[in-house]
Amino acid sequence: xxxxxxxxxxxxxxxxxxxxxxxxxxxxxxxxxxxxxxxxxxxxxxxxxxxxxxxxxxxxxxxxxxxxxxxxxxxxxxxxxxxxxxxxxxxxxxxxxxxxxxxxxxxxxxxxxxxxxxxxxxxxxxxxxxxxxxxxxxxxxxxxxxxxxxxxxxxxxxxxxxxxxxxxxxxxxxxxxxxxxxxxxxxxxxxxxxxxxxxxxxxxxxxxxxxxxxxxxxxxxxxxxxxxxxxxxxxxxxxxxxxxxxxxxxxxxxxxxxxxxxxxxxxxxxxxxxxxxxxxxxxxxxxxxxxxxxxxxxxxxxxxxxxxxxxxxxxxxxxxxxxxxx
Amino acid sequence: xxxxxxxxxxxxxxxxxxxxxxxxxxxxxxxxxxxxxxxxxxxxxxxxxxxxxxxxxxxxxxxxxxxxxxxxxxxxxxxxxxxxxxxxxxxxxxxxxxxxxxxxxxxxxxxxxxxxxxxxxxxxxxxxxxxxxxxxxxxxxxxxxxxxxxxxxxxxxxxxxxxxxxxxxxxxxxxxxxxxxxxxxxxxxxxxxxxxxxxxxxxxxxxxxxxxxxxxxxxxxxxxxxxxxxxxxxxxxxxxxxxxxxxxxxxxxxxxxxxxxxxxxxxxxxxxxxxxxxxxxxxxxxxxxxxxxxxxxxxxxxxxxxxxxxxxxxxxxxxxxxxxxxxxxxxxxxxxxxxxxxxxxxx
Numbered sequence: 001x002x003x004x005x006x007x008x009x010x011x012x013x014x015x016x017x018x019x020x021x022x023x024x025x026x027x028x029x030x031x032x033x034x035x036x037x038x039x040x041x042x043x044x045x046x047x048x049x050x051x052x053x054x055x056x057x058x059x060x061x062x063x064x065x066x067x068x069x070x071x072x073x074x075x076x077x078x079x080x081x082x083x084x085x086x087x088x089x090x091x092x093x094x095x096x097x098x099x100x101x102x103x104x105x106x107x108x109x110x111x112x113x114x115x116x117x118x119x120x121x122x123x124x125x126x127x128x129x130x131x132x133x134x135x136x137x138x139x140x141x142x143x144x145x146x147x148x149x150x151x152x153x154x155x156x157x158x159x160x161x162x163x164x165x166x167x168x169x170x171x172x173x174x175x176x177x178x179x180x181x182x183x184x185x186x187x188x189x190x191x192x193x194x195x196x197x198x199x200x201x202x203x204x205x206x207x208x209x210x211x212x213x214x215x216x217x218x219x220x221x222x223x224x225x226x227x228x229x230x231x232x233x234x235x236x237x238x239x240x241x242x243x244x245x246x247x248x249x250x251x252x253x254x255x256x257x258x259x260x261x262x263x264x265x266x267x268x269x270x271x272x273x274x275x276x277x278x279x280x281x282x283x284x285x286x287x288x289x290x291x292x293x294x295x296x297x298x299x300x301x302x303x304x305x306x307x308x309x310x311x312x313x314x315x316x317x318x319x320x321x322x323x324x325x326x
Numbered sequence: 327x328x329x330x331x332x333x334x335x336x337x338x339x340x341x342x343x344x345x346x347x348x349x350x351x352x353x354x355x356x357x358x359x360x361x362x363x364x365x366x367x368x369x370x371x372x373x374x375x376x377x378x379x380x381x382x383x384x385x386x387x388x389x390x391x392x393x394x395x396x397x398x399x400x401x402x403x404x405x406x407x408x409x410x411x412x413x414x415x416x417x418x419x420x421x422x423x424x425x426x427x428x429x430x431x432x433x434x435x436x437x438x439x440x441x442x443x444x445x446x447x448x449x450x451x452x453x454x455x456x457x458x459x460x461x462x463x464x465x466x467x468x469x470x471x472x473x474x475x476x477x478x479x480x481x482x483x484x485x486x487x488x489x490x491x492x493x494x495x496x497x498x499x500x501x502x503x504x505x506x507x508x509x510x511x512x513x514x515x516x517x518x519x520x521x522x523x524x525x526x527x528x529x530x531x532x533x534x535x536x537x538x539x540x541x542x543x544x545x546x547x548x549x550x551x552x553x554x555x556x557x558x559x560x561x562x563x564x565x566x567x568x569x570x571x572x573x574x575x576x577x578x579x580x581x582x583x584x585x586x587x588x589x590x591x592x593x594x595x596x597x598x599x600x601x602x603x604x605x606x607x608x609x610x611x612x613x614x615x616x617x618x619x620x621x622x623x624x625x626x627x628x629x630x631x632x633x634x635x636x637x638x639x640x641x642x643x644x645x646x647x648x649x650x651x652x653x654x655x656x657x658x659x660x661x662x663x664x665x666x667x668x669x670x671x672x673x
Contacts, residue, residue, distance in 0.1 A: 017570070024571035028488055031480020035499040035545070038538060042510065045518040108410020116407055125411065131660050132418045134592070136599020137508075138627050139649055142634055143421050155371065189417040196414060220400035243505070250507025252602040253631070278509045278602070285606060300513040304506065311505035315498065 042304060050298025053291075057082050061298060067263050067280075069292050082295040084302060086265045090180060090275025091306075094255060095248035097184025097269060102192045103241050109192075110199035115221060115229070126200070133193035141254035144186035149258060152182045156270045171270045178260035180274035186258050187251060191244035198240030198318065202233040239317030246310040250303065252278040277303045350388070354381035378409050422653070429650030432643040441624070443613040447633045447641035454644075456651060458614045459629040462529060465618045466608070466625060467594055469533035470540055475590055477537075478544030482589075485545075486552040487574055497549075504542035511538040512603030520607060527609025529623035535603035544593040551585030552578065584666045591663040595656050601627040626652045 017025070047054075054061055064083025071077055109129075113122050153176045160176075163169050206229045214224040255276050261283055262273035281296050281303075288296060339347075358376040382405040390398035437455040445454030481500060485493055515535045524531065555578055563573030579586070604610070609622025610632065626648055633645035 020571045021569045024569075024574070025488060028480050028484045029490065029492070031477055032484025032488070032492065032496050034477045035481060035496060035503050035541065038541070039499060039503055039506075041518060042506070042514045042538075045514055046510070049517040049521075105410050105413045108407045109414040112407035112411040116404065117411070125415065127664065128418060129414060131657070134595045134656055134660055135418075135421070136601065136627065136652060136656065138599055138601045138630055139421060139425070139653060142630070142645065142649060143424060147420060147424050151371075154369075158371075192414050192417075220396050222400040222403040223396060225403075246505045250505070250510070252507065252509040253605075257634075278507055281509050281513065282602060282605060297513060297517055300510050304510045307505050307507055307510075308502055311502050312498070315501045 039308075043301070046297050046301035046304060049294055050301050053082055053295040053298045054301075056080075062088065062302070065263055065265050067284075067295075069289065069295075071289060071291075077289070077291045080291065080295075082292075082298075084277065084280075084299055086263050087261075087275040087277045087280050087299070088302070088306075089265050089267065090259075090261075091249055091277050091303075093180045093267065093269060094183045094187060094259070094274060094276060095245050097181060098187035098191055098248045099241050099245050101185060101188035102195055102244060103237075105188075106192050106195035106240075106244075107199055107237060110196050110203055111225060111229070113196075113200050114203045115225060126197075129193045129196055133197065137190065137251060137254040140186055140190050141257035144182070144189075144254060145257045148186060148189075149178075149182055152185050153177060153179075156181050160270050168268065169270055170268050172268075175272045176270060177272045178258060178274075179270050179272045180259065180266070181269045183255045183259040183274060183276070184269070186254055187248040190251065190254060191248050194247060195237075195240045195244045198243065199233065199237045202236035202240070202318075203229050206232045235317055235320070239314045242310055242314030242317065246307045246314060249310065250278060250307045252282055255279050256282050277306075350381065350384050354384050357384075378405065381405050425646065425649050425653050428643070428646035429648075429653075432647030433650065437647065441612060441614045442629070447636035447644055448638040449640065451640055451643055451647075456626070456629065456648060458612060458624040459626045459648065460651070461614055461616070462608070462611075462623045462625040463598065463627075465616070465623065466529050466533040466536060466604075467598060469530060469618055470536040470597060471590065471594070473533070473537040474540040474544055474593065478541045478589070478593070479548050479586065481541070481545040482548035482552055483574065485549050487570070487578070500542050500545050503538075504546065506538065507602075508535075508539055508600050509602040509606070511535045512606040514538070515603070516606055526620075527607060527622045528620060529608055529615070529618035529625075531607035532604050532623065532625065533618065535607055536597040536600060539600060539603075540593040540597050543596045544589045547589035547592055548582075548586055551582050551589060554585065555581050588663045588667040591659050591666070595659040595663070598655055598659070599627055599652050601631060604628050605631060626655075 057064075060083055062083075063085050064081065065086040066081040066083050069077065069080040069082075109125075113125055117125065156171075156176045156179060159169055159181075160171050164171070210228045211224060214228050219227065256279040259274045259276055259279060260272050261275055261279055263275070264273065266273045266275070277299055281299060284292060284296060354377060357380040358373055361376050361380075362372055382402045385401040385405060386398045389401040432451050434452060436452065438460070439457060440453075440455035441458035442454045443458070481496065484490070485497055512535045515531055515538075519534060520527075520531050559577050559581060560573055563577045564570075568576070604625050604627050608625060608628060610628035611622035611624050613624075615621050615623050630645050630648040630652065633641045633648060
């Protein structure tokens with residue numbers, strides 16, 4: 001007779017994740033890496049399709065202004081010149097006009113929302129501004145073309161009349177319709193909500209103790225803003241403006257409806273002849289031959305890299321100010 | 327007889343202050359009117375600018391006399407920031423007003439029951455409708471949702487739940503992705519899918535491009551929502567012996583449900599009116615096409631674009647009516663998102 005009791009073997013304790021957790025972590029990490037994969041694929045495919053044109057044109061793709069292709073009846077390419085410089089200059093010009101107009105307006109309205117508006121008004125205005133940021137660009141484009149353009153053209157004439165001696169505002173020949181200035185105003189209206197909401201968030205992070213200290217020392221509201229809020233938020237606002245710049249550079253439909261695209265470098269803001277990389281793609285896509293499509297792909301690659309760089313810089317600036325909070 | 331102390335609010339405006347503000351406002355309007363009447367400056371622009379300058383001058387001057395230079399500066403800045411807010415709100419008011427004014431004449435019942443297969447944009451408004459565009463937009467949005475919601479939420483989960491060594495770079499890349507121009511997304515699908523594989527326009531191509539544009543919106547909003555879920559809930563799940571997978575699936579995600587809905591709705595609002603990739607990829611048919619995998623598919627932005635470019639007054643009315651429908655769609659989605667997000671952590 002033997003009574004042996006089976007002692008239960010002790011359970012093994014480990015920090016090893018279970019299989020379900022391993023799968024879970026794998027899937028989530030895979031999903032998380034998708035943004036990397038997508039961005040990589042975009043660059044890869046656009047470069048692959050545009051490679052032929054980029055190799056043929058070389059650096060001239062960025063420095064020349066001509067965009068022409070001649071084919072024989074069978075569709076073979078006889079001669080082609082693709083240069084983006086006029087479009088790049090136009091893109092930069094339009095988006096800088098937009099930022100120059102939008103930045104003061106946004107900063108002022110962000111200050112108003114944070115430090116001047118009563119609570120109920122602030123809540124309503126913030127909702128409206130956020131909503132405006134979600135409006136589709138075609139709405140801004142058509143509204144800009146039919147409603148805004150006549151007034152802006154008139155403003156352009158006024159600026160030319162009184163400040164035409166500045167080379168930037170020169171208009172020769174006397175033609176104001178569909179100028180980069182008009183596109184810039186439409187873009188400004190589109191990016192004001194973006195810059196406003198970023199500036200508002202940055203200003204709201206201004207240290208409360210210093211604000212109260214400024215008031216306790218007898219500062220007026222403006223003196224407080226100048227001494228506390230602006231030094232704290234300056235670089236964040238610059239980052240927000242650059243985010244707006246990136247958005248303005250990539251905008252397509254709204255610009256296309258209000259801009260007259262001309263393949264000639266034009267620095268005169270008010271003259272009705274501009275360029276825009278994104279609009280060029282929409283303009284030429286309809287009747288483009290396969291070879292020209294490749295050139296458009298290369299143009300898309302240039303636009304992609306340009307916006308990527310601007311956005312990356314902007315995010316870097318916004319992030320560092322959000323953390324440091326001097 | 328008891329004495330009750332009445333609390334005073336020295337910062338509140340007294341009635342004499344209100345009268346003074348009113349007088350200043352009327353005075354500045356009067357000055358503006360006078361200057362416009364006397365000098366050659368004319369038009370709405372002159373009124374707006376002069377009103378601003380005269381109001382700033384009057385309040386600034388008054389403050390300077392009563393309280394000195396710093397107060398004067400404060401008063402001028404006050405009118406400056408107010409004008410900034412007005413300039414921010416003015417365009418949206420104008421947009422909503424014009425779309426309502428021009429779009430309402432084009433709205434009629436058959437707009438929602440017929441398509442444009444038997445009509446051209448220049449026909450009288452009563453013929454043809456938006457049905458193909460609405461169904462097309464819905465189909466594409468749903469397809470884009472099926473693809474982008476899992477990826478977006480997984481990205482957000484990686485950033486909040488796993489928070490591994492790639493978190494920094496991935497957050498950066500998601501930010502960068504939200505800045506990708508819509509036309510570039512369209513070109514990418516064109517070069518990577520349409521030319522080598524399908525070789526034909528279809529709704530699926532459009533929704534692929536929309537997916538790319540939608541992922542960052544969903545990922546960023548979901549990340550913010552998941553961050554709001556208190557850590558206690560996660561710890562409670564682990565303390566009860568749940569694996570991380572069970573904790574996330576049974577506790578964190580259900581708790582964040584309404585916030586995630588907000589993220590999805592904001593994503594839809596972002597892409598519903600996206601035009602550039604739609605122009606490149608869908609082909610924009612005039613007939614109701616329920617099959618997103620085959621044949622050109624109409625959509626609201628394409629319909630608006632086509633009508634706008636057709637040029638005749640009827641076509642323009644069609645475009646405005648389409649814009650009105652699109653704007654209402656975005657507005658409804660936005661209000662819905664707001665209503666859901668006011669209670670971010672539910673149950």
